[in-house]
Amino acid sequence: MPLSHELENRIRAEFPKYPEKRAVLLTALHFVQEEQGGWVAPDCILAIAGLLEIDPIDVKEVVSFYHMFHDHAVGQSHLQVCTNLSCSMRGARGLVRGLEEILGVRPGEMTPGGEFSVEEVQCLGSCGSAPVVQVNNEPFLENVALADLKSLVAGLQTRRRAAVGE
Amino acid sequence: MSVTASAPRFLLPPDSEIWTSLEVYREHGGYAAAETAIRSIAPAAIADEVKASGLRGRGGAGFATAMKWSFLPKDGSRPRYIACNADESEPGTFKDRQIMERNPHRLLEGLLIAGFASAIDAAYIYVRGEYRTAYDALRRAIADAHAAGLLGKNIFGSGFDFEIHVHRGAGAYICGEETGLMESLEGRKGQPRKRPPFPAISGLWKRPTIINNVETMSHVPGIIANGAAAFRAVGTEKSSGxxxxxxxxxxxxxxxxxxxxxxxxxxxxxxxxxxxxxxxxxxxxxxxxxxxxxxxxxxxxxxxxxxxxxxxxxxxxxxxxxxxxxDQQCLVRAAAVIAKFYRVESCGQCTQCREGTGWLHKLLLKVESGAGSGADLEAIEDVARFMEGHTICGLSDAAAWASGWFLRRFRGEFEAHLEGRGCPHDATSFEI
Known part of the structure; x- marks a missing residue:
């Protein structure tokens, strides 16, 4: 069972908002990513296609089209650094370098234990508080300074340990 | 002299305030305009007031809002929809987010009035997936408005039924293009549609649809509450409010x-x-x-x-x-960062855009590195010309304009990079 009953019910509860089930596709993919480790596994694609009564390729091409959907595993904390103009002008490149140094990975890579991954992203829509970092789909971290990165990473590690009860 | 010394505000609460709660919004007069409109103004008169206000779309194109509404068919067939464009992704832009995060009921009230004026069944707010805070604020606001009877069936006892749904995008600039947005909302890749037919005739699920930006819709309650004349008293003759x-x-x-x-x-x-x-x-x-x-x-x-x-x-x-x-920044770098954006965000449907955005980015990086020549500047101009005016949507034109105008207006700075000289601002400019 790639999708839990609870997750299936959450997806079905969205159907009445639209004249066609297919319109729930992006929402369903968000739910799956949020609850199943930040990415959409192949068996989830089949399960969603079944629920929405569309072909698996219809799901697969949507996963590959949108930047927020991942068809491969990403870190439990997926750190997205905006590198568009306003953020670049306020030090985004330095933030990417800083994260590379702290975590030992390059953009597009994941730390060996799967705890962190880093990605350069396009404009997040927070140019007035640049530079901006987004962890997973959480509220933006704004006006991020190079000096903040170590405590940001440490805070995410603490939070993860608390979540798994270590 | 500052023209804005006593400028009225129509959209945002005072700086330190957040009006996400329905109670707070109502304390500041919220939903009074919607109540007046739905109880006692004829739908056509609402559209006339918006027309008289001169309101133009705030999403980028500046099209007259009331005119857009007037393109809906007059045959009375249902359902009809509003698609509210909250896919704010144009680099530099973070304004609609202010409304959604700090004054979400303002947007809901605007949609409610517009929905009543145009006999709409439901509105879908398409909010970019990255805007988590805005999404949460809108969801809460919709639930609160529903519980208070401001959305749903028989609103203000008028017999008017109206629903608002918030729909999350998933990271794609092209979904801010109106037909790309509709494709995406229907559960597909956000690749723009050819027009005609235009959305007012055949939009969401091939039904008549009006599509307006968040800020545009958020102006409607103020226009109804204070009148078109008050709106026009601010701004210029052709750009009011x-x-x-x-x-x-x-x-x-x-x-x-x-x-x-x-x-x-x-x-x-x-x-x-x-x-x-x-x-x-x-x-x-x-x-x-x-x-x-x-x-x-x-x-x-x-x-x-x-x-x-x-x-x-x-x-x-x-x-x-x-x-x-x-004066310390390198404009070739700025142009290259912008060119990369279009390269990443091109939906890939049209050849000119799919190929051209990649070429512009590569050529600009080459010039920035010092490896470029005069022929590369000519190539940038050629590629930009080939991209303009030949595609289904405006992304290709925008990419061409961005690079083309940086080169046209600051050619000397581009030339200073050529033939091994590299970036003259390397010591001071931002990095890419």
């Missing part, structure tokens, strides 16, 4: 400022945004999001922020998103 200017880049106080259209760009930079860093001067200003042609310092200091004035200097108001670049 206020807008939320977002300013970023090399200024002391980047941020979002609600001001009248027609405010001098100089005033926004030097008064509201606190001016430049000490000892710096302006080199270039992007006035309306990166898709809009860049201005020289001289143009920027003389222009006012309205449709006519910006067109007169060969640019456009766009989303009113201002990015200031000072």
């Amino acid at each position: 206020t807008t939320i200017f977002g300013i970023s880049g090399n200024v002391q106080r980047p941020g979002a400022y609600e001001l009248p259209l027609g405010t001098p760009l100089r005033e926004i930079i030097f008064e509201h945004a606190g001016g430049l860093l000490p000892g710096r001067t302006i080199k270039a200003v992007i006035p309306g999001g990166v898709s809009m042609p860049v201005l020289t310092a001289e143009q920027a200091m003389a222009v006012t922020m309205d449709h006519d004035a910006l067109q007169a200097v060969g640019s456009l108001l766009g989303t009113g998103a201002i990015i200031v670049l000072d």
Whole structure:
């Protein structure tokens, strides 16, 4: 069972908002990513296609089209650094370098234990508080300074340990 | 003299306040305009008032809002939809987010009035997936409005039924294009549709659909509450009302400022945004999001922020998103960062855009590195020409304008990089 009953019910509860089930596709993919480790596994694609009564390729091409959907595993904390103009002008490149140094990975890579991954992203829509970092789909971290990165990473590690009860 | 000394605000609460709660919004007069409109104004009269206000779309194109509504068929067939564009993704732009995060009921009230005026069944707010805070605020606001009977069946006892749904995107600039948005909302890749048919005739699920930006819809309650004349009293003849200017880049106080259209760009930079860093001067200003042609310092200091004035200097108001670049920055780098954006965001449907955006980015990186020649500058111009006016949507044109205008207006800086010389601002400019 790639999708839990609870997750299936959450997806079905969205159907009445639209004249066609297919319109729930992006929402369903968000739910799956949020609850199943930040990415959409192949068996989830089949399960969603079944629920929405569309072909698996219809799901697969949507996963590959949108930047927020991942068809491969990403870190439990997926750190997205905006590198568009306003953020670049306020030090985004330095933030990417800083994260590379702290975590030992390059953009597009994941730390060996799967705890962190880093990605350069396009404009997040927070140019007035640049530079901006987004962890997973959480509220933006704004006006991020190079000096903040170590405590940001440490805070995410603490939070993860608390979540798994270590 | 500042034209904005006593400027009224229509969209945002005072700086320190957040009006996400329904109670707080109602304490400030919220939903009174919707109640008046639905109880006692004829739908056609609402549209007339919006027409008289001169309201133009705040999503970038500046199209007359009431005219857009008037394109809906008159046959009375149902259902009909509103698609509200909250896919704010034009680099430099963060204004709609201010409304959704700090005053979400304002948007809901605007949709409610517009929905009543045009006999709409449901509105879908398509909010970009990255905007988590806005999404949560809207969901809460919709639930609260529903519980209070402001949405749902028989609103204000009028017999009018109306639903608002918030729909999350998933990271794709092209979904801010109106037909790309509709494809995406229907559960597909956000690749724009060919027009005709236009959305007013065949939009969401092939039904009549009006599509307006968040800020545009959020102006409607103020127009109904205070009247078209009060709206027109602010701004200029052809660009009426206020807008939320977002300013970023090399200024002391980047941020979002609600001001009248027609405010001098100089005033926004030097008064509201606190001016430049000490000892710096302006080199270039992007006035309306990166898709809009860049201005020289001289143009920027003389222009006012309205449709006519910006067109007169060969640019456009766009989303009113201002990015200031000072004299220490490399404009070839700026152009390259922008070119990369379009390369990443091209939906891939049209050859000119899919291939051209990649070429522009590669050529600009080559010039920036010092490896370029005069032939590469000509190639940039050629590629830009080939991309303009030949595609299904405007992304290709925007990419061509962005690179093309940086080169046209700052050619000397590009030439200074050529033939092994590299970046003359390497020591001071931002990095890419």
